[in-house]
Amino acid sequence: MVAARLAFLRTYLDAFDQFLPQTIENAFQKADGSRSSLEQSQYLAVYGVLRERHVELRQRLHDSMDKLLNRSLQTAYSTFRPAFAGSGQEGALSLVEISVFEGELQLVAFTDRFRNEAAEQLRDLNIRIALLFGQDDIKEREVPFRPYLVSRSLADASENMGLPNELAQVLTQLLATSMESTIDGIYASVNAFFAQNGVAAELPLRIKKSLNKTASAKPAYPKDQESTVTDGKDATPSPAHYRHSTQSDVNKITNRNASTTASEQSVEQFLQTIKT
Structure with missing residues (x-):
């Protein structure tokens, strides 16, 4: 990562050298057309x-990018995030805090523009950084060379020039506009550096194995046979047993009906004998 850091910083400064003449021209045209x-x-x-x-x-x-890279490399895919003093205080924002907030919104806008210009290169770079840190979850905010660092570096450098706040903002806007034309090339160079050192932009396919538990089949009772149960109290009759019991009950009912009919016939014969 140390070599990649140096390559990114060098490419970043080369981009400034490349777009500086156009930035000077843009500043003059803005003044002329205002x-x-x-x-x-x-x-x-x-x-x-x-000039x-x-x-x-x-x-x-x-200097600004060097400082940002040092911190981002220390916190990449780390749970440690330094807290700022007084960040939890409630109350009305001061004029200074409002100015800082507006500046942050401007940096977010610059970052979005850089991200859109170098979307494909950033995707590959994010994958490579995740692989280097042994991570499956890709997060741009953990990448040491993310676009926000470029936006922040431009703003910090402008502020450190000792200019009034209004002029520092104008300088930052001009630098960010010019950086858009070179940002894709910056990340392409970083990706080429990683590719030359054997870091591919492909996440390995990892298949999670799961044990398939098969449910044990319930024993089926044989057809027309009684089930074999060790405990006679819990024995369950088989279908054949039910059919046998039903047939016996029918025979008993038939015999009772036959006996009743015979008795009725004997009574009638007895009455006929008395009458005669």
Whole structure:
């Protein structure tokens, strides 16, 4: 990861060298096309910074990204996340806090634009980083080279130039707009570095084995035979036994009916004898 870190930082600074001339041109065009004197003066001031202090700006970009990479490598796929003092305090936001919040929203917007420009390269990079850390669950926020670091580095470098807040924001916007054209190439270079070192952008297929428990079949009673049970009290009659019992009951009822009929005939004969 140390070598990958150096490769990413070098590619990041090379991208700045590549888009710097276009950024200077964009600042001048913004100033020339502005209808507001205040806005025009801001773009002209940033134009001068880009032309005269670009070496210092490059160093600021290096320092800010270097610091961010150190921290991101320490916390990648780690449960440790430092908490900020006073983050849980309630109450109305101050003007400074509102400004910071708006700045964060701007960074989120820059990050989304970078992510869209380099979607395919980021997907492969996220897989490679997850493999290096032995993770199955891919999370972009755990990747040390995620797009948010680029957005944050641009903003931090602009703020560290000692410019007023308004000018620092204008400089950050110009840098972020220019970075969009090179962000895909940055991540393509990092992916190429990992590929050359044998880290593929493919997650291994892992099949979880599960034991299939087969239910034991219940013993079936043989047809027309009584079931064999060790305990006579719990013996269950077979279907043949039921048929045999039913036939016996029918015979008994028939015999009783026959006896009743014979008795009735004997009584009638006795009455006839008396009459005669």
